[in-house]
Amino acid sequence: MKKKVLFIIILALIGLAIIYYIYIKQEKKEVGILTIYGNVDIREVNLSFRIPGLVKIMKLEEGDIAKKGQIIAYIDKNQYTDQLNEANAEQNVQKANLDKLLAGTRAEEIAQAKALVQEREATLLNAKDFLEKNEKGYKAGVVSQQEYDNSVKQRDEAAARLSSSREALVEALNGPRMEDVQAAKASLKAAQAKSSSLQKTISYTTLNAPSDGAILTRIKEPGAYVNAGEPVYTLAINSPKWIQTYVDEIDLGKVRPGMKAQITSDSFTNKIYSGYIGFISPTAEFTPKSVETPELRASLVYRLRVIVKDPENELRQGMPVTVKLKIGSNENDKTSGKNK
Structure with missing residues (x-):
């Protein structure tokens, strides 16, 4: 009798286990x-500056909520501002140089070049007369070899200076060469590009949140120097x-x-x-x-x-x-x- 009861109990337990297993399966798979x-x-995203610099302001603490586009940190921009001012000054110099070339030679400069040619023509004429006199004296034996050689040298130097002044007058009359104008334009574009690049660099002295999120870690503090790409915050999106x-x-x-x-x-x-x-x-x-x-x-x-x-x-x-x-x-x- 006891064995029969025990057998029934075991069967009941097995049945309950089967029912429970089916119930769990059905509950999991409705x-x-x-x-x-x-x-x-x-x-998570590590936030960093795109340029190196000295951390000036860290606006958020751990747990603070950041909004997309919000400025959350600054680095010192003084060194980049100085570089921009220098680049702007160089840009102004290059622009003035180009404007000067495009304006051509002034009438006053042409007149001055002509006067210089006339002056050096007279100088050459005097040098030739002096050489002619010394040549006669040298042949007569009253002028030394040194004096004669010096007069030849003076004549040649006067001729060279006259040639140079005449070339300068031709350049003044013709105006600037196209190659010089193109070179000046290229120099101005390079100066403008440098100024534009530095303006963009200055914009990188601020750190903006890329999306809404919470600050998990505040890694750096004001006064710390950071390299480009070195994390200063960890943001949970x-x-x-x-x-x-x-x-x-x-x-x-x-x-x-x-x-x-x-x-x-x-x-x-x-x-x-x-x-x-x-x-x-x-x-x-x-x-x-x-x-x-x-x-x-x-x-x-x-x-x-x-x-x-x-x-x-x-x-x-x-x-x-x-x-x-x-x-x-x-x-x-x-x-x-x-x-x-």
Whole structure:
């Protein structure tokens, strides 16, 4: 009798275990609902200046909220301002030089060049007369060889100076050469480019938040010298917020990008967050330990990215969540309204 009762009890326990297992499976896989599990994946970005410099102001503390485009830090711009002033002065010099060439030779300069030619023509004439006298004296033996050689030298020097002044007069009459004008234009463009580059550099002395987010880490303090690209803040991007989850190969055909999702968390059990599938990985991978379940152990899965709406910013980095997808209907696609 006791053995019979014990046997009945064992059968009852086995039956209860089977019923419980079926119940759990049904709870996990509601009719028309695919339930998967994942974690909140908030992206982080290290913020840095594009140029080196001395940190002057750090406006935000850890935990502060930054808005997209907001200025959150400055570095000292004095050295770059000095360089810009110097570049602007050089630009003005090059512009004045070009304007001078384009204006051509002034009448006063032409008159001065003509007067110089006349003066040197007279000088050459006098040098020739003096040489002629010394040549006669040298032949008569009353002028030394040194005196004669000096007069020849004076005549040659006067001729060279006259030739130079005549060339200068021709240049004055013809105006600047085209090559000189092109060279002056190129010099001005180079000076302008340098000024423009320094103006852009000065704009890099401010650090702007690339998107809305919260400051996770304030790495540097005012007075610190930083190199270009050296992080000064770590920003957690609040929007869009992602859920990283996985689906097994059997259920892969049931999901698609744009499919609407409902997300719940253990921290806010009575609240449902809306979202949609934003990305499905094209390659399979083994189930990560963070979301491993007995059914998926040692199975190949595909990574999903679910975009979730969290206007009150309640979901935190790494928080485990449950994602439910209503399968079998295109009406739940985020883009279904546009496709109709």
